[in-house]
Amino acid sequence: MAGITRLFPGVRALDRVDFDLRAGEVHALVGENGAGKSTLMNILGGVIQPTQGKVKIDGRTTAIQSPLQAKRLGISFIHQELMLAESVPAVENILLGNLPAGPLGIINWKAAKAKAKEILGRLGVELDLTCPVQELSIAKRQMIEIAKAMAFKARIFIFDEPSSFLNQEEQEVLFRLIGSLRSEGGAVVYISHRLEEVFQIADRVTVLKDGQPMGCLPTDQVDREMLIRLMTGRELKEFYPSKEGRSPGEAALKVEDLSWQGKVEGVDFQVREGEILGIYGLVGSGRTELAKLIFGRHRCDRGRIMIQGREVKAASPREGIAAGVAYVPEDRRREGLVLGLSVLDNTNLVQANLASRSLFTRIKKRDERSRTNDLIARLAIRTPGAGQAVGLLSGGNQQKVVLAKWLNGLDSKVLIFDEPTRGVDVGAKSQIYRIMDGLAREGRALILISSELPEVIGLADRILVMGQGRIVEECRGRVTEEEILACALRGM
């Protein structure tokens, strides 16, 4: 791809970007949200057309007019949100549009299964082909997506943040798969916010910043700091705010013997005012369920939840919020935001419902607007205005809108952050950490749930390790990633 420029009304999303991809390599593409990674790949995937510039495949200039054409050219785009027919068995998903059929269009199931098995075999994966996809784990679904690409004889694979929803083990499997794609001569583009992964898997890395190419380098000639500098244009010396001077006070939240449907089992812990408690656990360890129990989304089968010494029996998030709990959910697109509504409406959703006694109270629009604009400024949310639909913001800015929602005139005692930086770029990450630190210093109790170890270690005063619905271990003071991982694995 040479000299690619793409204009959107009012923005130059890509500015003369060159990008080359060789057979048998893994090429990482990094940059902050809004840097133009997805735009570039959408051009390669035929989703949009460049305003200027050429795409050459095998040395021939090719105009990729549609995703279908891209597919025919052997380009396969594996999106962050997988695109599978959820209720349909694995075999049909793998061979979708490719099912072996007789002259009357009657499907030869035997051949289909054999073909699907053969593809999965090349990937070194085994799974139940007749199982509807929705019953499989996200990792397995991703494998199906890759297998589907191979069924189309794809040669170029684009992975957009593939590891966001995977745990350590699944991620290793994914890397093995990508490794086998590479050794079969496939060309892989790997987009990720997790720089560690880039070093693990990529041969070369291209950095984009504000639509401009910042360079393309072999991964063994760069280090983390250099990449961050290229991506953000600044040094990030203090990535995590200092914990110095945080002074935890009284217990703000106390949980005793909390249990729910076998997913959370006899959990006891407390968080103090002005403290950040880290909860480390893999997906499926019960961490999100625990958060939702405290928040009132689920009702516990057994146990007690006490906020500032008073027992709370919240039967709904509404009551949880009234009791002083705030919850930044793991999946912001599905649970955190109403994507179609504006920044203004999202920011005021909680506040309006909590503040007004009657549903038919007239909204004081001027107040809302000024509060929203204050929060946009305070959290440095990049948006053309409060009226912008949140769905059009980048991941980091969307997450800041979620934070704005909970900081809007509420006096939450306990704030639960469930994977607050997933899919968020480096710059916004460090801003979110700083906001969290500031909240702790205001005397609020924070719970940070995360599967990113550096984040938990860098931010939390105390760390609980969760596995199979239980608290496996509590760590205080200085701990290393290895120690925590060892605890987590013991709990499995």
Add this chain to the structure above:
Amino acid sequence: MALESNPGRPAAPGPAREAAPAIKGGQEAGWPQTVRRLAGKYTIWLVLLVMIAIGAVSSDVFLRPTNLLNVLRQVSNLGFLSVGMTFVILTAGIDLSVGSIIGLTSIVVAMLMPHGAWLAIPVGLAAGMGIGCLSGLGVTLGRMPPFIVTLGMLSIGRGLALFISQGQVIEFESGFFEFLGGGRIGGVIPFPPLVFLAVVGLAAFVSRNTVFGRNVYAVGANEEAARLSGVNVGRVKMMVYLISGTLSALGGLFYASLLSVGNPTGGSGSELDAIAAVVIGGTSLFGGSGTMSGTLAGVLIMGVINNVLNLNNISPYVQQLAKGAIILAAVYIDYRRKGK
């Protein structure tokens, strides 16, 4: 659309623009673009204008004030149903029971009128609210899909009306009650459209300026996010079906008043007209987006289509056909506009 394509503009928290048009940058918006934007926003009103123009050309009666007022009176009933339907559809639901509520309310009113309007009117309204309430309970507590619940209520409402009337049309006499559906203020302006416009105005205010209104959009666009933001989702849903039932009952009152009869099959099929009006008005059947002013336009378009076809003496069978085609065309144009 790629999310990363968001404008990388500075974070200046400038004056917020009401309902800023999605992707448009707006910086180089010159004359033509402004026109296009306005046209995009008001497509449906343009469609209405075109219909009116066709009416004016094809019949010299069309533009006469008496005819236009007549159109307004005729659409009022559909209007009540459509306003309620808009609330329901905004929450990503649907209410198929509205037509049967017209029949039920008219029967209840007709049967109770001999005992006095003071009894007939509230009980008639209560019947509609009762159906709406049951629909709401089925959707919230029963956790059943709105389509199924209200399909059931459609049948129950109609069945109830037929049962208590024994399938008969019931005539009744009433002095002042006739004013409701048939009266004219100053002998000129029909009463029902005034009520309809008031209802639309109130609904527009509620949907835009109250917590309830915002919750309706939030629940329709993302129910779980709304719940996790402290929205009482059950109450919002309950409320929209109650509103829909109440407005349908209001429609039933006007229906009975205009004709001075209770008709157990009254309002048959009008649920589909109401859905059509709402969708023509640009409200998404998937919930979360739409406006009351759009619904007003949709209702007027439906009324004008009917009127123009009638004035041109087109057979009712062909009318049905033409109506369907026009509805599809209107919605197609609107979707194309928005897809851009």
